[in-house]
Amino acid sequence: GAPATVTPTGAETGAPAAAKAQQGAHLTTAQGVRLRDTDHSLKAGERGPTLLQDHHLREKITHFDHERIPERVVHARGAGAHGVFEAYGTAETVTKAGFLKKGRKTDVFVRFSTVLGSRGSADTVRDTRGFATKFYTDEGTFDLVGNNIPVFFIQDGIKFPDVIHAGKPHPDREIPQAQSAHDTFWDFVSLHTEAQHHTMWNMSDRAIPRSFRTMEGFGVHTFRLVNEAGETALAKFHWKPKLGVHSLTWEEAQMLGGMDPDFHRRDLYDAIEAGAFPEWELGIQVFPDTPDETFEGIDLLDPTKIVPEELAPVQAIGRMTLTRTPTNFFAEVEQVAFHPGHLPPGIDVTNDPLLQARLFSYLDTQITRLGGPNFAQIPVNRPRCPVNDMLRDGFHQHAVHAGVAPYRPNSLDGGNPFVAGDAENAFTDTPVQVAQARKVRANPASFGDHYSQVRLFWLSMSPVEKEHIIRAYTFELGKCYEQAIKERQLQCLANIDPVLCREVATGLGLPVPEPTLPLADPAPSAALSQVGKEWPAD
Ligand code: HEM
Numbered sequence: 001g002a003p004a005t006v007t008p009t010g011a012e013t014g015a016p017a018a019a020k021a022q023q024g025a026h027l028t029t030a031q032g033v034r035l036r037d038t039d040h041s042l043k044a045g046e047r048g049p050t051l052l053q054d055h056h057l058r059e060k061i062t063h064f065d066h067e068r069i070p071e072r073v074v075h076a077r078g079a080g081a082h083g084v085f086e087a088y089g090t091a092e093t094v095t096k097a098g099f100l101k102k103g104r105k106t107d108v109f110v111r112f113s114t115v116l117g118s119r120g121s122a123d124t125v126r127d128t129r130g131f132a133t134k135f136y137t138d139e140g141t142f143d144l145v146g147n148n149i150p151v152f153f154i155q156d157g158i159k160f161p162d163v164i165h166a167g168k169p170h171p172d173r174e175i176p177q178a179q180s181a182h183d184t185f186w187d188f189v190s191l192h193t194e195a196q197h198h199t200m201w202n203m204s205d206r207a208i209p210r211s212f213r214t215m216e217g218f219g220v221h222t223f224r225l226v227n228e229a230g231e232t233a234l235a236k237f238h239w240k241p242k243l244g245v246h247s248l249t250w251e252e253a254q255m256l257g258g259m260d261p262d263f264h265r266r267d268l269y270d271a272i273e274a275g276a277f278p279e280w281e282l283g284i285q286v287f288p289d290t291p292d293e294t295f296e297g298i299d300l301l302d303p304t305k306i307v308p309e310e311l312a313p314v315q316a317i318g319r320m321t322l323t324r325t326p327t328n329f330f331a332e333v334e335q336v337a338f339h340p341g342h343l344p345p346g347i348d349v350t351n352d353p354l355l356q357a358r359l360f361s362y363l364d365t366q367i368t369r370l371g372g373p374n375f376a377q378i379p380v381n382r383p384r385c386p387v388n389d390m391l392r393d394g395f396h397q398h399a400v401h402a403g404v405a406p407y408r409p410n411s412l413d414g415g416n417p418f419v420a421g422d423a424e425n426a427f428t429d430t431p432v433q434v435a436q437a438r439k440v441r442a443n444p445a446s447f448g449d450h451y452s453q454v455r456l457f458w459l460s461m462s463p464v465e466k467e468h469i470i471r472a473y474t475f476e477l478g479k480c481y482e483q484a485i486k487e488r489q490l491q492c493l494a495n496i497d498p499v500l501c502r503e504v505a506t507g508l509g510l511p512v513p514e515p516t517l518p519l520a521d522p523a524p525s526a527a528l529s530q531v532g533k534e535w536p537a538d
Pocket of ligand 1: 071072073074075078111112113129130131132145146147151152156157158160161219220221303336337338354355357358361362365366369
């Protein structure tokens with residue numbers, strides 16, 4: 001018997017099959033029948049009713065009727081580009097991932113996005129930005145599905161539907177589209193105080209980037225790296241833009257929202273087409289893989305915490321350049337499907353409870369969004385290495401699988417055993433010790449500090465950045481209808497910093513509350529946090 005193959009028929013891996021979609025000089029039906037006229041439906045006489053038998057009319061209208069697919073439940077608004085990643089080789093000591101070996105070049109596709117707005121919303125709103133990168137490595141696809149903010153709102157993925165329900169437009173009026181200026185958002189973040197850190201980043205200029213080209217990117221979670229010798233290390237991923245980090249002013253963001261809602265995607269495409277290829281350096285912070293998974297007292301499984309670069313410098317491991325705009329937005333930017341569990345040998349997950357829930361969520365949502373389980377066959381999602389799986393059939397199946405025995409081992413399709421020696425290059429789940437513990441629905445005590453890193457971030461800001469943060473809180477909270485919510489958020493600010501709290505309270509015309517917790521005293525050396533670091537030139 002012939003060995004099974006899953007390469008879709010007629011479709012080479014690699015570049016999107018755009019060139020193949022239309023062939024020949026003549027307009028045809030979907031069945032390839034040449035058309036004489038696509039402008040007039042078939043009628044019983046020039047003034048008569050349209051005939052049901054007009055297949056071309058029905059095919060054309062029916063296809064049009066089904067052009068739209070559901071937008072992403074979050075990160076619906078995005079733009080993307082193709083490029084290449086080149087490794088420096090500096091990560092070889094900590095990971096065996098082949099694409100990180102010195103000089104290796106790997107094709108990439110990146111999608112930048114806002115989180116909350118719908119597909120047609122404006123680019124320049126105050127929001128977190130997605131920064132998702134698909135590395136088409138020869139050992140399988142690696143997706144680094146990150147954001148431009150290094151921390152997240154919640155510590156456990158089970159709250160993700162809740163924080164998104166709170167951040168999305170109110171269910172009754174469906175406003176506001178994509179801003180933090182509403183009661184449910186502030187209700188959530190003042191009740192779930194772990195969200196205060198991400199919220200302050202959102203009130204800072206980081207949430208109104210000047211360009212995708214001037215955004216940092218963060219993997220947020222701690223990942224586990226494995227080297228050739230099987231040794232493990234914990235690591236956080238960082239993208240550093242070659243152009244440095246730059247933001248809009250709030251006034252610019254507001255004006256652009258009206259004058260050019262496509263500002264960021266236009267900037268990305270214009271820059272690439274002009275040959276000003278955007279560049280980022282990929283870097284990692286590396287931590288010893290200790291049993292308690294903490295570093296300098298910071299719990300590495302808590303996604304609401306950073307590790308200041310003063311404590312663990314970001315080490316450059318490669319460079320990404322975006323060189324090509326999409327040929328077809330739908331085929332590439334809409335249909336691309338990222339997943340934090342798409343990992344090559346050498347990069348593994350940790351028990352971060354936010355990451356653990358993400359590992360379930362993305363595939364699940366994409367089965368709905370992309371109409372079934374076969375979306376890995378869509379050109380932009382196809383791995384650029386041999387695929388030999390036992391997945392069969394399903395909606396939108398494009399592959400013609402040969403063979404009769406999609407199971408292993410078998411004695412029919414030439415046996416089709418696993419190739420001897422494959423284990424060496426296979427993804428191996430790190431045999432991490434799992435605690436002997438009772439099942440619980442609880443966070444570790446080390447997740448309990450919700451304020452000290454928010455204060456660290458605030459103290460790291462320059463006077464003008466602080467002024468922007470104060471104005472952002474005042475503006476956004478000023479849009480709330482419920483006074484009790486504003487007061488509760490002011491209480492959170494009181495626990496972060498008295499000046500910040502006083503200024504915002506004054507702006508809102510509300511009393512200044514006293515802190516309910518002692519103010520954290522972050523080490524001054526740590527107070528620079530992530531901000532404004534640039535790589536030395538090569
Ligand atoms: C989409 C990042 C947390 C569920 C995305 C996208 C990014 C992203 C960048 C857009 C992907 C694209 O461009 O197609 C993050 C980050 C998180 C986080 C950095 C936390 C550190 C979560 C959690 C869940 C989740 C906790 C659920 C438990 C989703 C879903 C989508 C999505 C359902 C839509 C995917 C699609 O339709 O293709 N996320 N996310 N995310 N995220 Fe997350």
